[in-house]
Amino acid sequence: MRIRNFRGVQSADIRLDGHTLLVGGNSVGKSTICDALDLALGPERMFRRPVVDEYDFHSAAYLPSDEGARPEIHIEVVLVDLSDTATLRFGAHLRKWDVESNDFADVEADAIDEADTRPWCLPIVFFGRFNPAEDDFEGGTFFAHPVPISDDLTAEIADLGGGRRSFTREDKRYSGYLYLRPNRTGSRALSLQRGSLLDTIIRLESDTEVTLWEKLRSDLADVALVAKDSKLEKILGQVKSRVSQFVSLGGASDDVQLHASELTRENIREVLRVFISNKPGAFAVPFGRLSTGSLNLVVFALLTYIAELRGDTSVIFAMEEPEIAIPPHAQRRLVDFVTTHMGQAIVTSHSPYVIERFEPENIVVLRRDDDGLLGSGPITLPVDFKLKRYRENRRQFAEAILARAVLVVEGATEASLIPVAADVMEADPALKYTHIDLAGVSVFDAGNDVSVPLYAPLFRSLGKPVYGMHDTPSQPLKADIAAKGQDFTEYKVIPYSGVEDLLITEMPASTKRRFLEKAPERPDYPSDCGSLAPSASDQDVDALLRDVLRHRKGAYYGYAAALVAEAEGATELPASIVSLLGLIDQQLTAEPASPAVDHASDPGEGS
Incomplete structure (x- = not known):
């Protein structure tokens, strides 16, 4: 498809080949693409x-x-x-x-x-x-x-x-375009307004629309709203009596009546509503009063009904942010349903649970510059990058795809303590620093120091700044692996054999003492490590800390992160981590908008 002069997009050429997931930052143009398709293809x-x-x-x-x-x-x-x-x-x-x-x-x-x-x-x-x-x-x-x-x-x-x-x-019905909008279709989906989902279903299912609407009109006219001998009946009788003094009425007993509608087709469309009851509870309410998640699922169910009526394989199903108010298992079910049953699914999402359901070649990354030039390109794994490695790290990749930048570290311990160090730096009034979460940096656990450089070419190919950090390996990296490190925006090899050495060497004794004084209160504190004596020397502190961190290594226990959290300012954090996080912040703050990727070939006439 080609877009010109539409909303924030001055120019875009996009290829949507088969099932496609559109990803990118907020306001990059994902919704614009779906709305553009709706203008071109949407029957309603x-x-x-x-x-x-x-x-x-x-x-x-x-x-x-x-x-x-x-x-x-x-x-x-x-x-x-x-x-x-x-x-x-x-x-x-x-x-x-x-x-x-x-x-x-x-x-x-x-x-x-x-x-x-x-x-x-x-x-x-x-x-x-x-x-x-x-x-x-x-x-x-x-x-x-x-x-x-x-x-x-x-x-x-x-x-x-x-x-x-x-x-x-x-003609548009033969293109089969259906569009699930987040929190927008629900306000009228189950109404009978023209172009609503329920109206579409009625037209697809019924060859006798005229008869249907006339029956609704006559049935509503026959509904008795005023009970015999009720107060309301007496009031209407008094109204008739007084009106007849000035207006010539028809002479029938029901010259003045009460109806639920004006009994025109358009008015009936406006006032009729579907009521739904769902668990917990069994009381039916107007569909618009359902919870946001339930309402989204109701709209989705209606769209699948329409798709079935049109023939699933000829349907182009666009689904925007299905994760809104829907739990992860439902997100996966929705995506699996449309990719299995529909001819083509076009999905936008910020959810890793949705992103992980798509293979790399089906994910289109969008970028837009300040002039409105929207670029797009699929995720292409490097030739020597094994698909198995991608699939084993789907959740991490999903988060990295959504990020503005990626920091690749060697293990779970590092991945858990980096955000905590950012917390301390953000809270330090003496430091001007933007937290990595706010800056849009995803921390990626490579699993070991040798694997860290392997991810640099992949994330760099997505147009993202990519940073790397790992310990000094026990043996020098092979030349081909070390060469991949050149794709890092910044690459830091810390001069220690492990993260424990980094923390012990670069954090002040006072911070380490505070941690060791509190650590024995934790229920998972290793009993054979003992506790810190009041008279312990700095060397004793380091020895005990090394023993504790060795026994409780990894993100599961969180001891390294808890140690970092004891820092009362950036000066008490490891200098190697502070310098890297500060450099990332400085570069992202100064970084201009990402340039758009090259456009594809000219897809059509009329430009």
Whole structure:
């Protein structure tokens, strides 16, 4: 797909090949991509008025220029793997697609050999603009091929779409685009308003919509709302009596009635609501009163119903941030369902539980610069990087993919104490420091010192600053492994054989004493280590601390992190860690916006 002049995106070319996970920082453009697809493909999107507004234009520039040129939103989409029905329906508008070059096979439209076995594709384009003559916005989707030939006799070329044939609401149903929005669809999903999910289901399921609405209207008219001999009946009788003095009534006993609706189709659509009861409890409430998580799941269930009615394999299912108010097991179930049952799933997420369900080649990383240039690219593992290593560290990779920068350390102990050191540095009033969590730095446990350099090329290829730190290895790293360390933005080999030596050597005795005085109170304190004597020398402190840390090594016990937490300021932290964290903070603070990756080949006409 290609996006031009839409919201924060001035220009973007994006390839969504099969099931795709879109990842990137907040406001990078994930929602913009899904909304752009909705404008181009969503059958119900045109029910919204206006179709676009001022802030759908890049930098809100929607007014004609002094030269008279009108800014336009362009969203071009190329659909492949069409169903036989769609191929037959859209035959006059199809072109051949070359998968290898990711471009049209017929560079000159229609100049194609009949024996060409490459697949057909359907290029379509959405245009949106402001019409000064009507003082309103207009928008519509059109077949991108063939492009009308302009001549002096073709006045319609100046119209929206330039004379192209409209890609109608009925046509859009063959593209099968469904869009699950976070916390936005739920407000009307189970209403009967035009374009709602329930309205869509009724139209897909029923060939007798007219009869359905007339039955609803007549049934509501027959509902008796006023009980016989009730106070309300007496009031209505008095109303009738007084009105009849000035207005000629029909003369029937029910000249003045009470109904639950105006009994028009549009009013019925507005007032009817579905009620749902869910556990715990059994009392039905309007669907909008359900919890956020339950409401999201209800909307998801409706979308799967629509997908089934349309035929799952022809459905393009976009799902934005399914993790909102949904527990991890439900997140995994949702993702597994759509990737198993739908023809194509396009998912945006900040959840590692969602990200870990996708293989690297199905994850598209987005980056956008200050000029609105949106770049995208898949995660490509280095040639010598084993897929097994990726799969064994899926959760860590998921967090690193979402991060602004990555700090690779050699073990769980280091990974647990780095954030604690950042806590101390952030709390130190004498230090100007941004916590790594706030700066968007993910701490990645490589497992051992030899593995630390292996991750540098991978994270560097994602356009992220990547930092590395490990102890001095017992043997020098092999040349090929050491060479990978050149991809680190900063690479620190601390001059100790282990993290315990680092902590003991670079932390002051007073801090170590405070820790050892409190440590025996912990329920998991090693009983054979003994406790610190009041008269213990600094050498005794170091010896006991080394013994305790050796017995309780690793992140599970958290002893090294607890020691670091005893520091009352940056001056009591290990200098090696403070210098590295300070350098990371300094570089990220000064770092400009990440440049966008190169665009893919031109995907369509009409640009």
